[in-house]
Amino acid sequence: MLRIALIGATGAVGRECLALLDAGAVPLAEVVPVASARSAGTDLAAELDLSLPLAPLTPLEEWDRTGADVALLCAGAEISRREGERLAAAGALVVDNSSAFRMRPDVPLVVPQVNPGALAERPGSGLVANPNCSTIQLVRALQPLHKLAGLDDVVVATYQAASGGGLRGLAELGEASARMLSDVGAPAEPPGRFGQPLAFNLVPEIGLPDETGFAHEERKLACEPRKILGLPELRITATAVRVPVFHCHCEAVRIRVRRPVTAAQVEDALAATPGIRLYRRTDAVPYPMPRFAAARTEDRALVHVGRVRVEPDDPHGVWLWVVADNLWVGAASNAVEIVELAVKHGWLG
Numbered sequence: 001m002l003r004i005a006l007i008g009a010t011g012a013v014g015r016e017c018l019a020l021l022d023a024g025a026v027p028l029a030e031v032v033p034v035a036s037a038r039s040a041g042t043d044l045a046a047e048l049d050l051s052l053p054l055a056p057l058t059p060l061e062e063w064d065r066t067g068a069d070v071a072l073l074c075a076g077a078e079i080s081r082r083e084g085e086r087l088a089a090a091g092a093l094v095v096d097n098s099s100a101f102r103m104r105p106d107v108p109l110v111v112p113q114v115n116p117g118a119l120a121e122r123p124g125s126g127l128v129a130n131p132n133c134s135t136i137q138l139v140r141a142l143q144p145l146h147k148l149a150g151l152d153d154v155v156v157a158t159y160q161a162a163s164g165g166g167l168r169g170l171a172e173l174g175e176a177s178a179r180m181l182s183d184v185g186a187p188a189e190p191p192g193r194f195g196q197p198l199a200f201n202l203v204p205e206i207g208l209p210d211e212t213g214f215a216h217e218e219r220k221l222a223c224e225p226r227k228i229l230g231l232p233e234l235r236i237t238a239t240a241v242r243v244p245v246f247h248c249h250c251e252a253v254r255i256r257v258r259r260p261v262t263a264a265q266v267e268d269a270l271a272a273t274p275g276i277r278l279y280r281r282t283d284a285v286p287y288p289m290p291r292f293a294a295a296r297t298e299d300r301a302l303v304h305v306g307r308v309r310v311e312p313d314d315p316h317g318v319w320l321w322v323v324a325d326n327l328w329v330g331a332a333s334n335a336v337e338i339v340e341l342a343v344k345h346g347w348l349g
Ligand SMILES: NC(=O)c1ccc[n+]([C@@H]2O[C@H](COP(=O)([O-])OP(=O)(O)OC[C@H]3O[C@@H](n4cnc5c(N)ncnc54)[C@H](OP(=O)(O)O)[C@@H]3O)[C@@H](O)[C@H]2O)c1
Pocket: 007, 008, 009, 010, 011, 012, 013, 014, 034, 035, 036, 037, 038, 039, 060, 073, 074, 075, 076, 077, 079, 097, 098, 099, 131, 132, 133, 163, 164, 165, 166, 167, 168, 326, 327, 330, 331
């Protein structure tokens, strides 16, 4: 039976972790929710209708940091950098949702459906990193193609939802959209969580650009898949765009594979992969869309793939449209599945 500390429990990802733990993902002695002092008095059990053994919410400054078998970090990279190693030194297996440790060689970067072998042994660092939300759905769709025909080159354009910016991002999009619908001529809202107004807009830069012009989100998408897929030479590049959609990230992906393929072969490989729902052109719903991909609980942990095309003049050129719930596939369910793997390996409890 595990004692799990959930840091960032009141946030968009933290709340989804609580829902998954409440659904019985792992055997629990206690979940200790931790957040900032701003959230003092929040009753998450009542708000989220939870029945798991939940301690009262503790502000991070007052939390004693002892006795946790697992620490799930969902409070941003700054808190992860400050707390991660300290919690690992205190004996917890730390599963971090931020970018703080992802590229460290002593920290496995894990998508359980893709590289469970990275968790064959408990990491000496005590840290396991959850990849970026856009990375997770991308590598889950790429892996069957890698097995089928080998990956040579990947170009991805993302269409990322407001919930990727946490609860504040969701609130900003909702409020600004309502304001504009009641007054189309209203002045634009000041830059907030997304750096630019998002309502009825597209923001083609997520995170700060470096001297090459590639933004932080795009750099993560270029590095993390190489580590997860064990393909350090893979050529991969991205444009990341924030779109005025509440939930689910979408990706248009162009893959150059090493051996020639047909669209039917690609579809069959995707359809045979657990955790992927394939949409064929002839299906009643012919492609996945963000409004519907996470509408039912059973869809939220799936990667939805459609619009499979092989270029008529190049049997190495494959296109996919990939949609997934960034809060589940891209964060909470991936993190909880990492804990499940650790339990299976007998490292915990
Ligand atoms: N949203 C996504 O789609 C997504 C996907 C993958 C990974 N992630 C990563 O997951 C993490 C959480 O993201 P989110 O979207 O859930 O953000 P969020 O909705 O803004 O939630 C942030 C959480 O962190 C807590 N927090 C912030 N500052 C704190 C402080 N100084 N001390 C203690 N707690 C503090 C907040 O507590 P209060 O409520 O008390 O402020 C809240 O519980 C981030 O690292 C993010 O990059 C997010």
